[in-house]
Amino acid sequence: MPVFPADQLVQIGTRLFESAGAPADIALLVATSLVDANLAGHDSHGVVRIPQYLGQIASGELKPAERPQIVRDRGTAVLVDGCWGFGQVAARFATELAIQRAREHHLAAVSVGRCNHIGRLGEWSELAAASDVACLVTSCYGSGPYAAAPHGGAKRVLSTNPLSFAAPVDDGRVLVDFATTVVAEGKIRVARAKGEQLPPGAIIDAAGRPTTNPEDYYAGGMLLPFAGHKGFGLAVMVELLSVAIGGADELDPQRAYGSLFLCLDTGAFRASAGYRRYAEQFRERITSAPPAQGFSEVLLPGEPEQRARRQRCQEGIPVPEATWEAIQQAARERGVRLE
Amino acid sequence: MPVFPADQLVQIGTRLFESAGAPADIALLVATSLVDANLAGHDSHGVVRIPQYLGQIASGELKPAERPQIVRDRGTAVLVDGCWGFGQVAARFATELAIQRAREHHLAAVSVGRCNHIGRLGEWSELAAASDVACLVTSCYGSGPYAAAPHGGAKRVLSTNPLSFAAPVDDGRVLVDFATTVVAEGKIRVARAKGEQLPPGAIIDAAGRPTTNPEDYYAGGMLLPFAGHKGFGLAVMVELLSVAIGGADELDPQRAYGSLFLCLDTGAFRASAGYRRYAEQFRERITSAPPAQGFSEVLLPGEPEQRARRQRCQEGIPVPEATWEAIQQAARERGVRLE
Numbered sequence: 263m264p265v266f267p268a269d270q271l272v273q274i275g276t277r278l279f280e281s282a283g284a285p286a287d288i289a290l291l292v293a294t295s296l297v298d299a300n301l302a303g304h305d306s307h308g309v310v311r312i313p314q315y316l317g318q319i320a321s322g323e324l325k326p327a328e329r330p331q332i333v334r335d336r337g338t339a340v341l342v343d344g345c346w347g348f349g350q351v352a353a354r355f356a357t358e359l360a361i362q363r364a365r366e367h368h369l370a371a372v373s374v375g376r377c378n379h380i381g382r383l384g385e386w387s388e389l390a391a392a393s394d395v396a397c398l399v400t401s402c403y404g405s406g407p408y409a410a411a412p413h414g415g416a417k418r419v420l421s422t423n424p425l426s427f428a429a430p431v432d433d434g435r436v437l438v439d440f441a442t443t444v445v446a447e448g449k450i451r452v453a454r455a456k457g458e459q460l461p462p463g464a465i466i467d468a469a470g471r472p473t474t475n476p477e478d479y480y481a482g483g484m485l486l487p488f489a490g491h492k493g494f495g496l497a498v499m500v501e502l503l504s505v506a507i508g509g510a511d512e513l514d515p516q517r518a519y520g521s522l523f524l525c526l527d528t529g530a531f532r533a534s535a536g537y538r539r540y541a542e543q544f545r546e547r548i549t550s551a552p553p554a555q556g557f558s559e560v561l562l563p564g565e566p567e568q569r570a571r572r573q574r575c576q577e578g579i580p581v582p583e584a585t586w587e588a589i590q591q592a593a594r595e596r597g598v599r600l601e
Numbered sequence: 602m603p604v605f606p607a608d609q610l611v612q613i614g615t616r617l618f619e620s621a622g623a624p625a626d627i628a629l630l631v632a633t634s635l636v637d638a639n640l641a642g643h644d645s646h647g648v649v650r651i652p653q654y655l656g657q658i659a660s661g662e663l664k665p666a667e668r669p670q671i672v673r674d675r676g677t678a679v680l681v682d683g684c685w686g687f688g689q690v691a692a693r694f695a696t697e698l699a700i701q702r703a704r705e706h707h708l709a710a711v712s713v714g715r716c717n718h719i720g721r722l723g724e725w726s727e728l729a730a731a732s733d734v735a736c737l738v739t740s741c742y743g744s745g746p747y748a749a750a751p752h753g754g755a756k757r758v759l760s761t762n763p764l765s766f767a768a769p770v771d772d773g774r775v776l777v778d779f780a781t782t783v784v785a786e787g788k789i790r791v792a793r794a795k796g797e798q799l800p801p802g803a804i805i806d807a808a809g810r811p812t813t814n815p816e817d818y819y820a821g822g823m824l825l826p827f828a829g830h831k832g833f834g835l836a837v838m839v840e841l842l843s844v845a846i847g848g849a850d851e852l853d854p855q856r857a858y859g860s861l862f863l864c865l866d867t868g869a870f871r872a873s874a875g876y877r878r879y880a881e882q883f884r885e886r887i888t889s890a891p892p893a894q895g896f897s898e899v900l901l902p903g904e905p906e907q908r909a910r911r912q913r914c915q916e917g918i919p920v921p922e923a924t925w926e927a928i929q930q931a932a933r934e935r936g937v938r939l940e
Contacts, residue, residue: 338677339707339869368678369710369863373870396846404879415890415899427838429846436841438834470893489828495777495902498887499766502775506879507735507768509871518879524708526863530678531712532848540743540845540857548837551754554809560754563834 264586265578271297271309274589274600278312281596282319284326288351295350299382300579303570306448307382309581313588315348315379316596324348324378330355333513338363338370343513344377349521353380354389356523361393364525371524375510380521384439384567387428391435394534396526399426404505404518410443410485413494416470418484422446423500428564430528431541437564442497443485450476450485603925604917610636610648613928613939617651620935621658623665627690634689638721639918642909645787646721648920652927654687654718655935663687663717669694672852677702677709682852683716688860692719693728695862700732703864710863714849719860723778723906726767730774733873735865738765743844743857749782749824752833755809757823761785762839767903769867770880776903781836782824789815789824 266274275293280286292315300308318324328347332340340359344352356372363370380386383399390397401424408418426439444464453460454476467473468482479485487493503522505511510520528537551560581589593600605613614632619625631654639647657663667686671679679698683691695711702709719725722738729736740763747757765778783803792799793815806812807821818824826832842861844850849859867876890899920928932939 334870336707336869339866341870367706368675369708371708371865371869396841404883411893412887412890412899414893414896415887416893417890419886419890427834429838429841436834436837438831438838440831440834466893470891472894488831491902492777492779492827492832495766495775495779498775498902499768499777501883502735502768502880503865506876506883507865507867507869509875511879512871512875524865526710526842526846527678528846530675530710531673531680531846532851536848536851537845540850541841544743544840544845547758548751548754551751551756551758552809554750554753554755554805555811557753560751563830563837 263580263582265580267578268297268301268575271300271579271581274593275309275312277598277600278316278589278592278596279326281598282316282326284348288326288329288348291354292348292350295354295381295385297579298385301571301574302382302384302567303574304382304384304567305582306446308579309589310585311379311381313592316592318378330374338367340370340372341509342372342374344374346376346378349378349380352377353386353521353523356521357386357389357397357399357525360397360523360525361390361395364390364395364527364530368530369524369526371522373508373510374521374523375508375513375519376517377510377519377521382439383424383426384428384437384564386523387426387439388435388437388564390523390525391428391430391437394430394528396429396528397427398524399521400424400500400504401521402501402504402519404501404511404520405516409447410487410497411466411470412497413487413491416466416468416484420487420497420501422485423497423504425496425500429541430538431545431562434568435564436562437567439564439567440488442487442493442500444488444493445485447479447485450479454480602919602921604919606917607636607640607914610639610918610920613932614648614651616937616939617655617928617931617935618665620937621655621665623687627665627668627687630693631687631689634693634720634724636918637724640910640913641721641723641906642913643721643723643906644921645785647918648928649924650718650720652931655931657717669713677706679709679711680848681711681713683713685715685717688717688719691716692725692860692862695860696725696728696736696738696864699736699862699864700729700734703729703734703866703869707869708863708865710861712847712849713860713862714847714852714858715856716849716858716860721778722763722765723767723776723903725862726765726778727774727776727903729862729864730767730769730776733769733867735768735867736766737863738860739763739839739843740860741840741843741858743840743850743859744855748786749826749836750805750809751836752826752830755805755807755823759826759836759840761824762836762843764835764839768880769877770884770901773907774903775901776906778906779827781826781832781839783827783832784824786818786824789818793819
């Protein structure tokens with residue numbers, strides 16, 4: 263598997279997005295965001311998306327030069343039109359706006375509609391946490407494509423409805439970032455390619471029966487919410503926040519893709535120093551626990567990502583052959599030189 | 602098992618709390634809140650708590666005549682001192698304040714410290730949903746008693762850190778309401794009393810080994826977060842919101858019991874009618890799914906509670922013998938007649 267330093271992948275992505283019509287700053291922002299997902303260890307949201315985004319640009323679904331616009335500004339609540347540009351551009355705009363408004367008003371929320379894939383949700387909640395602001399991000403394709411069944415049901419009626427939360431702790435942060443399904447579709451594709459079975463409880467087949475065979479998913483099966491009614495409840499919460507309240511369907515009923523960025527200043531109720539003191543003691547309390555059977559240590563949420571980042575900053579980012587080939591192919595088609 | 606109409610249990614609770622020093626309105630509010638948990642089917646938060654609360658009053662931990670006070674009012678963010686009165690009194694005060702502030706400012710959060718057990722979290726999020734406001738409630742005993750291990754750890758370092766979310770849907774609401782552990786301690790007590798085993802994955806023993814024996818919990822074992830790192834991540838989020846940001850430890854470092862009530866107006870980003878339309882279509886989409894194997898229908902989060910309520914309003918509330926005896930015993934000690 264070829265291994266690249268992060269900045270080389272950023273350059274490659276930037277050049278490709280520029281060749282497809284993105285202004286230099288936007289191309290750099292999106293490429294940096296994708297490579298950041300690789301650095302965090304989440305390759306499903308990394309440079310593997312470059313060919314996908316280029317395809318969406320070619321089909322007109324993604325308008326690479328568009329920039330987000332404020333539709334309605336109520337101070338603590340702002341509705342933003344992503345204008346079908348890159349989701350990352352809208353997400354960064356929304357996060358920075360929510361941070362600024364939370365500083366002014368203690369808490370604030372920015373909703374984004376007409377918005378393509380915003381990448382790794384944790385990037386945006388972490389951005390807020392780095393500014394001493396806690397942040398909840400939710401995202402949902404309210405009008406489909408649906409991939410997940412409700413708890414107890416046998417029909418695709420939900421997207422994977424991810425959520426992320428981050429808050430500062432010491433000089434780092436805790437980071438929660440997951441889909442409300444047991445697995446995302448990408449994992450099923452990988453299992454199918456390798457001829458492996460899925461863990462029990464991840465999917466059901468088209469008739470609503472438990473299965474571990476990835477083929478059953480592509481034959482009309484569906485993803486299951488994690489932890490039964492609990493994950494399902496969170497999926498419902500994510501859709502109501504991201505779209506029903508956020509209002510993405512008002513901007514485009516056919517493609518009701520919505521994301522909500524809710525920021526809460528860590529100094530909202532008291533001096534930030536009090537927050538920091540408590541959070542530090544909290545970290546010490548949690549990580550003081552000896553490991554349980556089968557574990558070697560206790561990690562705070564977000565520590566696996568921080569470790570992946572340290573390692574990959576030093577050792578580079580491994581890119582699977584198929585991904586690297588797809589990127590090279592895209593470059594050839596556009597006459598872009600990657601060296 | 603004796604069965605009581607709801608209003609009879611409310612009367613009994615009210616009389617007992619009054620006999621212990623609660624003013625009439627507070628006694629009625631708390632008794633109604635506990636019986637409401639029974640009606641919703643959550644007996645662990647129902648009248649079984651009456652003897653417990655009376656014991657806390659006797660020990661001085663709970664001050665039955667105290668009313669909450671605003672400590673710091675920043676408009677969108679308000680810090681409330683529960684004054685160690687009944688948690689339900691503080692929770693209702695906080696929820697109503699958060700609803701009112703969310704209507705004024707689109708979103709708002711109220712934090713409560715020095716606060717006893719607030720009962721069923723869903724009561725407060727539902728109260729907001731009934732006023733067209735979405736609501737997230739989190740609660741945490743930041744200074745212990747701890748009952749749960751972190752993911753991968755073998756030490757009690759977390760409380761059960763519950764969260765609840767509700768939002769209006771049609772003439773009802775969706776309701777998410779759960780602990781971030783697989784089970785609460787009450788379930789383990791019941792299993793032990795019945796001589797039954799726990800489901801796998803609910804607890805580990807004192808040495809951090811998986812077990813299904815409820816005795817192991819009482820021999821130094823601990824609750825596990827649900828769904829591994831996902832439930833653990835939510836538990837961390839709940840503690841950071843409820844206490845670290847909320848600031849309960851500032852009001853009392855020894856008993857840092859904090860709850861956060863975050864309200865978001867369904868009309869924050871657009872007209873409420875748009876929200877209602879989307880939410881209704883959403884409900885139809887979800888409940889249109891045929892049942893999966895082993896299920897007879899698909900229920901929205903909160904529907905089990907609504908059904909329990911309809912049934913128990915008609916048929917009465919069954920109260921286990923042991924609970925009824927404890928209530929009678931408390932009445933005898935206080936010279937209160939229950940007829």
